[in-house]
Amino acid sequence: MQQQRSYTQTDTGTLYLVPTPIGNLEDMTFRAVNTLKSVDLIAAEDTRHTQQLLNQFDIETKQISFHEHNKETRIPELVAKLVDGVNLAQVSDAGMPSISDPGHELVLAAIAADIQVVPLPGASAGITSLIASGLAPQPFTFYGFLPRKQSEQVKALTVLQNKPETILFYEAPHRLAKTLANIQTVYGDAHEVSLARELTKKYEEFIRGTAAELALWAKENEVRGEFVVMVAGNDQVEEVAAADPLAELTPIDAVKALVASGIKTTAAVKQVSKARQLDRQTLYQEFEEQK
Structure with a gap:
């Protein structure tokens, strides 16, 4: 168990997760701007893209790249900085860090190092x-x-x-x-x-x-x-649980479609036979004969 009090003074730095606009620059919050101005370093998915945002709000904080292709080497470096007392903001190109964007692995590493992780609310598509x-x-x-x-x-x-x-x-x-x-x-x-x-x-x-x-x-x-x-x-979960999404197909063609989608033959036969109240063994034999 780990309990974090986000605004308690510590000897280490804090990792701030800062959302950025998904299109309209007016969606940048006052808190996000102030946080990016006050931290020691910004870890950005694309430093060139983020620099354009920083310029819009007169933010002069230095950046370091952090993205999918360098995360293995960059995470230990960033965590070491946090341990040494550096306050770090992490941003993606648009929206919330970690949501279909880089960030999750850095959060895990920071938590493991007992670093405070503070999320800011903001734009999410x-x-x-x-x-x-x-x-x-x-x-x-x-x-x-x-x-x-x-x-x-x-x-x-x-x-x-x-x-x-x-x-x-x-x-x-x-x-x-x-x-x-x-x-x-x-x-x-x-x-x-x-x-x-x-x-x-x-x-x-x-x-x-x-x-x-x-x-x-x-x-x-x-x-x-x-x-x-x-x-x-x-909205009809109980009925849908036994529903057949391939009802317009014959039982054999339904099994073929499921198998083509990557489902194993036995599982496909089981699904179709259950949905249509057919004998599983008979359907399996008929499917094998028509392969």
């Missing part, structure tokens, strides 16, 4: 999108980025599709159409989905509708900007 999505704001699950491979993405969505809470994903524009098509396949045409893009910027946009409508929109339009994809939860 997921929460900002959720409250205007039209979908239930709680409970919700933030997933982050889905797997890129088709089979792995379908498998992940299949696991999530029975959950009762709203699910939040981040997605890049060049992958959005494929992801929405997979959501349509797994959740069904009529399932509610909401998109948010270019949050807090001039071209901020929300697109709300069914999975089929949004998949068609992404297919027919030029997609730009970073997206938050929000999928409505299942």
Whole structure:
């Protein structure tokens, strides 16, 4: 057990986790500006990008790079500085550190070294999108980025599709159409989905509708900007637990689709036979005969 009193004087430095704007510079808080001015050093995901932000607010604090590709060597260096009494602020390029951005491993290392870790509130694309999505704001699950491979993405969505809470994903524009098509396949045409893009910027946009409508929109339009994809939860959990997301397929084709998504044959047969109240052994034999 470890108990932290964030504002108790210690001999070591403090690690401040400072959110930065996700688009609109006016979302920078007074506290964030003052913290970045008062610390001894800023660990930034991209020092060139962060320098532009610092210039906007007349912040002269020195920076050190800290990102996905140098974290293994940089973390021990940063923790050593904290132990020596250096106050450090960590920022990502936009939004909250650690949320689909660098930071988590540094937090763990600081905690292990008994360093105070102080988070500042601020901009977060997921929460900002959720409250205007039209979908239930709680409970919700933030997933982050889905797997890129088709089979792995379908498998992940299949696991999530029975959950009762709203699910939040981040997605890049060049992958959005494929992801929405997979959501349509797994959740069904009529399932509610909401998109948010270019949050807090001039071209901020929300697109709300069914999975089929949004998949068609992404297919027919030029997609730009970073997206938050929000999928409505299942409000009939007990019924959905036994539901078949591939109901339009024959039992054999449903098993084939699940196997193609990366699920083992025995597990796929079990899932389909349970959803459709079929004899598992018979379905397995028929599947093997048609392979």
